[in-house]
Amino acid sequence: MGSDPGAGRGNPGGRRVGGGLRPGPRAPAAGLARRRGTATLQPDGRCPGRPRGLHREPWRHLPWAPVVHPVHAERGGIVQAVDTRAIGLAVVALGGGRKRPEDEVDPAVGFSALALPGERVGDEQPLGLVHARDAASAERAAAALRAAYQLGDGEAQVAELIGQRY
Structure with missing residues (x-):
């Protein structure tokens, strides 16, 4: 870890900037994980196979x-x-x-x-x-x-x- 307090396992080589961490040399570019995570969403924003409103009203679906x-x-x-x-x-x-x-x-x-x-x-x-x-x-x-x-x-x-x- 060295002397850099911002470096850590979750952000190799990252540095603390304005209360957050900026990507280190091996970290994905900002937003890449978000874009990959939403790539499987349907056009209306739902996850395939998940009923609409599951997170708001789980008792209706489970x-x-x-x-x-x-x-x-x-x-x-x-x-x-x-x-x-x-x-x-x-x-x-x-x-x-x-x-x-x-x-x-x-x-x-x-x-x-x-x-x-x-x-x-x-x-x-x-x-x-x-x-x-x-x-x-x-x-x-x-x-x-x-x-x-x-x-x-x-x-x-x-x-x-x-x-x-x-």
């Missing part, structure tokens, strides 16, 4: 899980930390991810409306919702979700989200 219920913490408190890896593994166990490349992915299962660090959970506010194919897998996923959350009584030390910096 399958629904037959079992959906809230997951409440064993005791109320303020979310101090969340083991996101454990949540991801619970989604895989539900069938919403792959253990092997040939495994099918069930887009109906998983979690939604998850509580964030610093939020209060309890009788009225669940940790989140579990979406499952059957009650037994929903209970296993709920137990995994409860185990992934660390609750406390005091104020949480919440780090700034990257998206909020810009």
Whole structure:
């Protein structure tokens, strides 16, 4: 990396210019990636094979899980930390991810409306919702979700989200 703070793996030889990075000698020209990414779009801007409005209203296009219920913490408190890896593994166990490349992915299962660090959970506010194919897998996923959350009584030390910096 040398003495150049702007050089890095994602921008070989790049330099920091006006809060951003300009392309280095091996980086693609500005806009090339954008042009290549949009080359497969249809004339109306849609991706082939993707239903119109999928990103705005996914519930209209994706399958629904037959079992959906809230997951409440064993005791109320303020979310101090969340083991996101454990949540991801619970989604895989539900069938919403792959253990092997040939495994099918069930887009109906998983979690939604998850509580964030610093939020209060309890009788009225669940940790989140579990979406499952059957009650037994929903209970296993709920137990995994409860185990992934660390609750406390005091104020949480919440780090700034990257998206909020810009």
